[in-house]
Every structure is written in structure tokens, then in C-alpha cells.
Amino acid sequence: MGGGAGWLQDPLPLPLPPDRPVDADAEADWRGVRERVIAVLEAEDLARGRAPSRYPVFEPALTAGEIAEAEAQCGVALPGGYRSFLAQVGAGGPGPELRLTSLRRVGGRWGWVWDTFSDHLCILDPGGPFTETADWAGQQAAALRAAGYEPGPPDEDDGYLADYRKAFGGRAGEEAWYRQRERGAVRISSNGCGMTSWLVAVGPHPGELRHRDCGVNPAFRPQADAHGNRHTFHTWYLEWLERRESQAAAPQPDPPSGRCC
Numbered sequence: 001m002g003g004g005a006g007w008l009q010d011p012l013p014l015p016l017p018p019d020r021p022v023d024a025d026a027e028a029d030w031r032g033v034r035e036r037v038i039a040v041l042e043a044e045d046l047a048r049g050r051a052p053s054r055y056p057v058f059e060p061a062l063t064a065g066e067i068a069e070a071e072a073q074c075g076v077a078l079p080g081g082y083r084s085f086l087a088q089v090g091a092g093g094p095g096p097e098l099r100l101t102s103l104r105r106v107g108g109r110w111g112w113v114w115d116t117f118s119d120h121l122c123i124l125d126p127g128g129p130f131t132e133t134a135d136w137a138g139q140q141a142a143a144l145r146a147a148g149y150e151p152g153p154p155d156e157d158d159g160y161l162a163d164y165r166k167a168f169g170g171r172a173g174e175e176a177w178y179r180q181r182e183r184g185a186v187r188i189s190s191n192g193c194g195m196t197s198w199l200v201a202v203g204p205h206p207g208e209l210r211h212r213d214c215g216v217n218p219a220f221r222p223q224a225d226a227h228g229n230r231h232t233f234h235t236w237y238l239e240w241l242e243r244r245e246s247q248a249a250a251p252q253p254d255p256p257s258g259r260c261c
Contacts, residue, residue: 028081028234030088034058036241037094043248058090059102070103070110075126079207081234082188082199096240097191112186122187129203130184130210133219140164143180159217181217185210188233197223199233207232 038057045052062070067086071077078086092102092113101112101122111121131139140160144151149167154160164173184202191197194214200206209231210220223231225239 028084028232030085030234033238033241034089036245037089040241040244040248041094044244047248058093059104060091061088062086062091062103066105070105073110074124074201076124076202079199079201079233081207081232085233085237095189095237096197098189100189101187112188114187114190124186124201125179125183126202128183130198130200130205130220131181133221136181139180140177157215157217161216185220197236205230207234209233209236 041057042052044050064087067078067083071083077083086103091104092100094100101114103110104113104119104121106113106119106121109121109123111123113119113121137154137159140154140163141151144160144163144167147167149163151160151163155162159177161174161177164177167173168176182198185198185200187196188199188209189197191211196212198210198212198220200208200210209223211223212218212220223236225231225235229235231239
């Protein structure tokens, strides 16, 4: 995956500055962003000779009442930059690196939809703070011991997943393990090839992004800009947009002549 957006190689190597607000995105300004995204997508379609999509670029923005209802059901206030995005830009649409998940109400229940044409909801679990990678092994062991099960050494790839299956019963144990790992965060986008980005909603770092590689038990790594500063939803999205705008404005190579040498 190219471009300036990235993720740090070690779990949480950057301490928060002491004067940083708890929600650094609280005053995020999204004016003009929706129009800029639509314009760059139109420019890309034109450069590639594609017809414009017949589908709306963004899902409709949410009202203050809808956002409040979603937060009440989730049991937690959404990070400020993401909340203002929902209100000013849209409930879903293009974003790093492929597309954002969409916040929707399906059957009276709010959740995040991964596939644009699906009604399967991913629900935010607010039952505890998001667990950073450095703390994950210890939290698994503590949960197992609290259930009266003494874990063995963790698997190099899967952590204590096998122990969860034994302690909590097959499928139920597996579901408990995944639920505990993803607690306090929202899967916010796809980065391709099974990689995803997660928006932290509960804990000491609300509004920050975590990159998750493919696999059963990969690390959640803080996403950072080219200068090593941790991304919030606002800075992460704007960096992606600015990169797309730069690429769209760059001279395009001449099409191949079609002749053989």
C-alpha cells in the first residue's frame, strides 16, 4: 500500500503529549471535503475513460437526532471528528484505503455495514476500553483465570484462542475471544487484502486509528502520518484525500500505442 499513510511498527511507541486533549478531533472541520472527494473521483473517472457511477458517492449525512440515537444504543459517545463527519459529509463513502464502513439503522438497530449492499451490522461493544497490543496477552490470560481456567503458553499466531475454546466451549469461546479483542473500537475501513483500519471509541485514545493486518491474531498498530504523528480520524481522512488529489492532478502517461516491437 503506497502513499504517506502508514502505521507504526511497534505497539504504542509514541506517548501522548500531556497537553493533548482527550478527543483531539472534537473541533474537526469538514467544510468542502464532500465536494472535494466527489471532484477527485470524477477526475479519476475522466482520466481513465470511465462513465460516472450511477450510485451516490456518499451515503446521506445523519441528523443530530440520528447520531444521538446511535450513540445511545452504542452506549458511548462517538469520537468528535467522526461524529462531525457523519453530520457534515456522510454516513459512509469513499475513504482510506478503499471505502469506509457505513453507520446505518437496520430494523431499529444502529451498527456498521461492511458491504454497501448488505444489512449485516457490526455492533460496537462499549463494555471496556480498547485493548492495545502490548496488553492483549495479559488480558486474555486474566479472563481465562477469572473463568477458573489456567491457560498454557500462548500460541505464536493465535494467542490464547485455543484456550478460549476449551474454557468457554468451542464456538462460544471463539466468539468471546473475538469480541474481547475488538471491544471499544469500530472497524472503520478496508485497506485491501484482508487488512483493516479501526477507530478507537472507548479508552484513553478515542479518535485514533489502528491498523490491523490480515490473519487471526495480528497486532493493532497505531496509524501515523509521514512525520510519525498518530492519526486521528480527521487527519487520516484528509491525508488520504490530499494524496488522491495530488495523484489526480499529476500528468497521466500516454496510453500504449498498441503496436508490437
